[in-house]
Amino acid sequence: MTTADTPLTVQTIGSIDDISKQDWDRFVGASRTMPSISKIESNAEYNPFISHNFLSALERSGSVSRETGWMPQHLVLSGPKGEILGALPAYIKSHSQGEYVFDHAFADAWERSGGQYYPKFQCSVPFTPVTGPRLLLASDVEHKSGQLALASALCQINDKYGFSSAHITFMPEDHARNLANVGFLLRTDQQFHFINDNYANYDAFLETLTSRKRKNLKKERRSALDNDISIEWLTGDQLTEDIWDIFFQFYMDTSSRKWGRPYLTREFFSLITKTMPEDILLIMAKRDGRYIAGAINFIGSDCLYGRHWGCVEDHPFLHFEVCYHQAIDYAIKHGLSRVEAGAQGQHKLARGYLPVTTYSSIYIPHEGFRNAVADYLDHERQEVGEIGEILKTRGPFKAKNEAN
CATH class of the missing domain: 3.40.630.30 (Gcn5-related N-acetyltransferase (GNAT))
Incomplete structure (x- = not known):
């Protein structure tokens, strides 16, 4: 098992096809028809949207490309012998379309103050508002150290390029809360x-x-x-x-x-x-x-x-x-x-x-901008929680002790 003390390295690749389907799908879980080599430690379910087949089809079809504003820049985590241990699907974005977690207000505020919001880092499945693993890890990788290595590399690359922000959207709740402990802002929303x-x-x-x-x-x-x-x-x-x-x-x-x-x-x-x-x-x-x-x-x-x-x-x-x-x-x-x-x-x-809360994470290196967004997100999370509780009381279901 890879532990927290094992040296890990992260590199970027410009296409999902730069990594083999066999290596990538180690992180995807077992599908109904094609059992995988291993499963993600925190999510044994097969999620078709993070499969190599789906992400490759987006790129090969031209749906995702530099020209469409989604330039692939995936992160790959390797061990001391070069073995692939994890990955993060990521894109350099020149707009905020097709994400379903809306940050247009952030972009407007940053640019009105003289900053340049785009390009930004977007870690997600393009055009797909479905919760699933983003910090992809092989089952034999120590959970927290692997997540931290991928998240830290994302921040370093974001800062190297001078991007305004990095966004990881539609994450499992525990992953999002873990990243909140290492400098990411937590964002919530509602689905049904x-x-x-x-x-x-x-x-x-x-x-x-x-x-x-x-x-x-x-x-x-x-x-x-x-x-x-x-x-x-x-x-x-x-x-x-x-x-x-x-x-x-x-x-x-x-x-x-x-x-x-x-x-x-x-x-x-x-x-x-x-x-x-x-x-x-x-x-x-x-x-x-x-x-x-x-x-x-x-x-x-x-x-x-x-x-x-x-x-x-x-x-x-x-x-x-x-x-x-x-x-x-x-x-x-x-x-x-x-x-x-x-x-x-x-x-x-x-x-x-029924209403279900979704979770995303945002990294913003600029302290002033980060503080302003953090204040907004505090209020937004409270509102999402309150609305969710109200909606639960307005569902169509009978009370448990209610007769027909």
């Missing part, structure tokens, strides 16, 4: 997740809701499928290029209206289908023999991750059916413990998704 309480089926889940909420959801699901709309689940070898052409049309339409510029290229979807098709679930809506809407999900070892939605026809409640209700159906049927349906969205609460 469905927790599968070993339900036998969707009706069993409905029975845990208040009568009014249960009736509303039944009516909503019936209304969503009016006009002879049917739903299909597609995965594995069902994900043909023709299917992706159709889904990409949905994605482009919705992304263009929502963000102005879609993040992912068409090639990205082809690449992930070649390398990780069993980790993908497309939920597609069909009417009159043609697909009219769909959502892409990724499948972890114990979680369904909802990501992008799009449509070419508007139908009441169809978005809720495809993105939220069908995801619950799938998770229950396949024994997954939860559904993470993306960032924000209090409308998810009425559909059985």
Whole structure:
């Protein structure tokens, strides 16, 4: 086992493909179909977004590059014999798009005072607001020393380049709190997740809701499928290029209206289908023999991750059916413990998704700027906590002693 006294070194690489898939995936955990060599000590679950396949597809497709404002600069941790012991997915960012932890106010304040906020260091999975390991370590590495080595190297490289800040977003809570002890600022936010309480089926889940909420959801699901709309689940070898052409049309339409510029290229979807098709679930809506809407999900070892939605026809409640209700159906049927349906969205609460706190860390070398941001984050964390407690009381579930 590598201990705290073992000399560790960190280097940067300009592409995820500069490290072999075998070496990188030592840190990813065991997938449902491809058991890994080892597992991350603090997170045994397979998280598809930190896999070599996913990150490589982002780079190879041109979705992530210097030109798109996401220049790869990953950190790799090595032992005394050059053995790879850990890594940190990282990017030099020239903007704050596609991160889902908003720091535009920080950028405006710093630049109004004469500073240059961009470029900055961003340690995350691009375009993916999903909590997962960022400080990736082999299972035989001493936990705290490995994390400290990666975090310290990140700060040193940030200072060497003269960047305003380094951000590690959507981290496990214990990782974020550990970094708060070595100079990083702690930031929190809210998401909504469905927790599968070993339900036998969707009706069993409905029975845990208040009568009014249960009736509303039944009516909503019936209304969503009016006009002879049917739903299909597609995965594995069902994900043909023709299917992706159709889904990409949905994605482009919705992304263009929502963000102005879609993040992912068409090639990205082809690449992930070649390398990780069993980790993908497309939920597609069909009417009159043609697909009219769909959502892409990724499948972890114990979680369904909802990501992008799009449509070419508007139908009441169809978005809720495809993105939220069908995801619950799938998770229950396949024994997954939860559904993470993306960032924000209090409308998810009425559909059985409960508030969950997310955690991020920020390193700011400038003392004055750091103090101002720290004060803001103190108030923000308090507000996030208070809102979360209020939302928990407004969920759709019956009290434990409440009858139907």
